[in-house]
Every structure is written in C-alpha cells, then in structure tokens.
C-alpha cells in the first residue's frame with residue numbers, strides 16, 4: 001500500500017443565485033494558481049466527510065452558512081498524468097441554491113456573481129473551464 005498521498009481531495013461549490021448566476025472567487029496572490037478564478041472550496045482535512053468539509057470551507061471563505069442536506073453533488077474533475085504516484089487534485093463539485101447570512105470575502109479575496117458565459121471569459125483555475133461547460137450543458141437540459 002502507498003504510504004504517501006497519491007491524490008488530493010478538494011471540495012468546491014457552485015453556489016447559484018435566483019438568476020442562475022454562479023459565485024466565483026479569485027485566488028489570492030500568495031496561493032498556488034494566484035489570480036485565477038475558482039469555485040469557493042478547498043482541500044479536505046484528514047478523514048473529513050466531503051459535505052461537512054464544504055460547509056466548513058464556505059463558512060471560512062465567505063462567512064455564510066450552507067446545509068449539508070441542501071447540497072447536490074454535480075461533477076468531479078481531476079488532472080491526468082502519466083507519472084505513477086502523481087499527487088493530483090481530485091475536485092468534487094457540489095451545487096446549492098440556499099444559504100444563510102451575508103457573503104463576505106473573509107480572506108480578502110475578490111468574488112462575484114457571473115452568468116456561465118461571463119464566467120467562461122475569466123482566467124480560470126485548471127479544471128474549471130471544463131466544469132463550467134458541463135454546468136452549462138446541465139442548465140440547458142434543465143431548461144434554464
């Protein structure tokens with residue numbers, strides 16, 4: 001068995017407002033992929049349940065409350081590599097339309113509501129362009 005992590009689980013949220021816009025935030029200058037726009041979220045802490053990890057990350061980053069039972073799992077995304085033992089990110093994207101409290105960029109990050117077309121025009125974190133295109137297909141199927 002491997003005694004080092006071969007993948008990094010990350011949870012992220014496609015929060016939707018009443019106009020079906022999605023909330024994206026900009027990665028901070030000192031972080032990996034600085035300046036790129038992403039869905040809010042982050043890495044799971046050891047043995048953490050993904051839904052609870054997302055509730056924690058969203059409270060830490062945006063100061064709002066979401067409920068584990070109001071989250072719907074959407075898609076996963078990952079990074080392909082030929083390298084055996086490659087420790088790539090595996091991102092689990094959830095969606096939610098309800099939250100409590102006022103949204104604040106608690107880490108000092110920029111954030112905003114974007115239509116999916118507006119979001120596609122932003123410099124995005126790796127994997128996010130693909131996730132946004134799949135979200136667009138899902139919206140089209142749902143007739144939004």
Ligand SMILES: Nc1nc2c([nH]c(=O)n2[C@@H]2O[C@H](COP(=O)(O)OP(=O)(O)OP(=O)(O)O)[C@@H](O)[C@H]2O)c(=O)[nH]1
Pocket residue numbers: 010011012031032033037038039040041042043044089091125126127128
């Ligand atoms: N949160 C988030 N991370 C993403 C997205 N897309 C994407 O490629 N990533 C990548 O997944 C990783 C997530 O790490 P993170 O830095 O957000 O997690 P964290 O807040 O727990 O990190 P830290 O412990 O380094 O502060 C980063 O490499 C980030 O670039 C996304 O939409 N949301």
